[in-house]
Amino acid sequence: xxxxxxxxxxxxxxxxxxxxxxxxxxxxxxxxxxxxxxxxxxxxxxxxxxxxxxxxxxxxxxxxxxxxxxxxxxxxxxxxxxxxxxxxxxxxxxxxxxxxxxxxxxxxxxxxxxxxxxxxxxxxxxxxxxxxxxxxxxxxxxxxxxxxxxxxxxxxxxxxxxxxxxxxxxxxxxxxxxxxxxxxxxxxxxxxxxxxxxxxxxxxxxxxxxxxxxxxxxxxxxxxxxxxxxxxxxxxxxxxxxxxxxxxxxxxxxxxxxxxxxxxxxxxxxxxxxxxxxxxxxxxxxxxxxxxxxxxxxxxxxxxxxxxxx
Amino acid sequence: xxxxxxxxxxxxxxxxxxxxxxxxxxxxxxxxxxxxxxxxxxxxxxxxxxxxxxxxxxxxxxxxxxxxxxxxxxxxxxxxxxxxxxxxxxxxxxxxxxxxxxxxxxxxxxxxxxxxxxxxxxxxxxxxxxxxxxxxxxxxxxxxxxxxxxxxxxxxxxxxxxxxxxxxxxxxxxxxxxxxxxxxxxxxxxxxxxxxxxxxxxxxxxxx
Numbered sequence: 131x132x133x134x135x136x137x138x139x140x141x142x143x144x145x146x147x148x149x150x151x152x153x154x155x156x157x158x159x160x161x162x163x164x165x166x167x168x169x170x171x172x173x174x175x176x177x178x179x180x181x182x183x184x185x186x187x188x189x190x191x192x193x194x195x196x197x198x199x200x201x202x203x204x205x206x207x208x209x210x211x212x213x214x215x216x217x218x219x220x221x222x223x224x225x226x227x228x229x230x231x232x233x234x235x236x237x238x239x240x241x242x243x244x245x246x247x248x249x250x251x252x253x254x255x256x257x258x259x260x261x262x263x264x265x266x267x268x269x270x271x272x273x274x275x276x277x278x279x280x281x282x283x284x285x286x287x288x289x290x291x292x293x294x295x296x297x298x299x300x301x302x303x304x305x306x307x308x309x310x311x312x313x314x315x316x317x318x319x320x321x322x323x324x325x326x327x328x329x330x331x332x333x334x335x336x337x338x339x340x341x342x343x344x345x346x347x348x349x350x351x352x353x354x355x356x357x358x359x360x361x362x363x364x365x366x367x368x369x370x371x372x373x374x375x376x377x378x379x380x381x382x383x384x385x386x387x388x389x390x391x392x393x394x395x396x397x398x399x400x401x402x403x404x405x406x407x408x409x410x411x412x413x414x415x416x417x418x419x420x421x422x423x424x425x426x427x428x429x430x431x432x433x434x435x436x437x438x439x440x
Numbered sequence: 441x442x443x444x445x446x447x448x449x450x451x452x453x454x455x456x457x458x459x460x461x462x463x464x465x466x467x468x469x470x471x472x473x474x475x476x477x478x479x480x481x482x483x484x485x486x487x488x489x490x491x492x493x494x495x496x497x498x499x500x501x502x503x504x505x506x507x508x509x510x511x512x513x514x515x516x517x518x519x520x521x522x523x524x525x526x527x528x529x530x531x532x533x534x535x536x537x538x539x540x541x542x543x544x545x546x547x548x549x550x551x552x553x554x555x556x557x558x559x560x561x562x563x564x565x566x567x568x569x570x571x572x573x574x575x576x577x578x579x580x581x582x583x584x585x586x587x588x589x590x591x592x593x594x595x596x597x598x599x600x601x602x603x604x605x606x607x608x609x610x611x612x613x614x615x616x617x618x619x620x621x622x623x624x625x626x627x628x629x630x631x632x633x634x635x636x637x638x639x640x641x642x643x644x645x646x647x648x
Contacts, residue, residue: 171480171491173634174568273628283568285628330446330454382565384482384489386452408484408565416449419494439450 133270133287134294149298150214156290157208165198167276171407178280181426185223189263192220192240194304199267200277204260209251213243218265225256238314257317257427266299281356282404317427324421325439331412334376352430356404369396382408388417443510452491469509483563483638523640528647533617559642569608569626571636588614
């Protein structure tokens with residue numbers, strides 16, 4: 131069941147000039163995301179929320195929203211929508227061609243759309259996930275305190291489809307900020323260095339295997355999603371022998387975003403926002419929180435190297 | 441009781457204990473003294489994870505809190521603060537006759553054991569709103585089915601290992617099914633959405 135109103139082609143008068151955004155093309159995956167729903171892990175729901183939290187916060191700040199307002203997380207691009215009433219919006223995160231009524235516009239800045247104009251996000255050429263914030267935020271009903279879609283539990287609004295009408299909230303009190311200087315870090319497209327802390331089961335692995343884990347150059351596998359990123363070793367058939375000192379089975383224990391699980395195959399999985407709340411594979415290391423946003427923007431095939439976080 | 445505090449990145453610590461009973465006791469002590477800045481307390485079979493907002497609660501403070509909660513324990517079990525629910529069950533599960541035969545009991549004796557003592561949610565994690573329930577005796581310990589079912593209907597009441605549980609929604613599962621209930625285990629529009637959460641006590645009642 132969708133929480134969005136829908137209009138078919140030719141019926142657009144029904145929503146013209148309403149405070150909404152009407153989806154023309156959803157692309158491969160466009161979801162409503164905010165900063166998630168902490169506090170429900172014990173009953174089975176991970177925090178979820180935007181994978182690139184920094185990009186979501188920036189997009190919201192640019193249009194004067196509160197930092198955690200709900201935005202659209204557009205994976206890989208291919209998105210187009212009609213903005214039915216004149217309002218401000220901003221696009222952050224991944225890099226790629228973005229246009230308003232066909233004319234190129236800047237990312238990472240507030241842009242004014244006139245009623246009925248079409249915003250289009252082309253295919254991502256850097257990074258993977260765009261964030262589209264509109265002034266007033268997206269105001270679909272919250273579930274467990276958040277509007278975020280969790281692809282594992284199904285909490286939150288379904289992925290957007292063509293024809294969906296997305297409701298936008300009232301203008302916030304804060305004005306559109308005047309930005310003089312701003313530091314924006316573009317998603318890198320070469321090898322990414324990621325800081326790790328020791329995991330609770332690091333000592334289940336031999337010292338040699340731990341060293342090998344840090345020395346290996348890894349590559350993002352194609353079947354990665356919001357639940358987790360699977361890593362293949364570069365060369366050597368994708369797997370690395372990570373031998374264990376402790377061979378017994380691990381009773382399931384809590385998982386966290388950034389936990390790196392090592393299944394018997396030796397191909398590690400980095401858990402992301404929509405992770406299962408418990409798991410039975412030993413966690414060898416945990417991505418430093420400051421490096422977690424990086425994983426939102428890694429492209430299949432992109433290289434990752436680990437180092438010890440301070 | 442032995443407590444080992446294991447590192448879990450820069451936003452969590454993992455407390456490891458020897459037994460599930462120790463987990464239940466530590467979880468209860470933590471919930472009774474939970475300070476601001478703690479985002480999640482997540483019990484599991486032998487561990488309790490504490491997830492924090494490090495700007496509001498530094499990890500060192502979280503570790504000290506867990507150690508203090510452990511040290512303050514008396515070992516006495518109290519259900520005083522726990523939420524209590526009663527779940528009405530039709531004991532019509534497909535596996536009930538086999539469960540009775542494995543245990544060398546009659547079907548009525550199995551039902552009496554299941555309804556005779558309160559159960560307690562030890563931990564969740566299998567699905568939204570699912571709770572692994574334990575009780576004070578081990579007379580219903582039951583192996584999982586050799587063949588898991590591809591679709592266990594929502595509301596199925598089952599046994600597996602030392603646990604009992606109720607499926608909040610339909611899904612695959614290998615538990616031995618002994619009954620069904622129409623208790624609303626999950627309702628996102630209710631507060632709390634989950635009928636069962638760690639610490640909740642559950643009494644099963646045979647529906648006549």
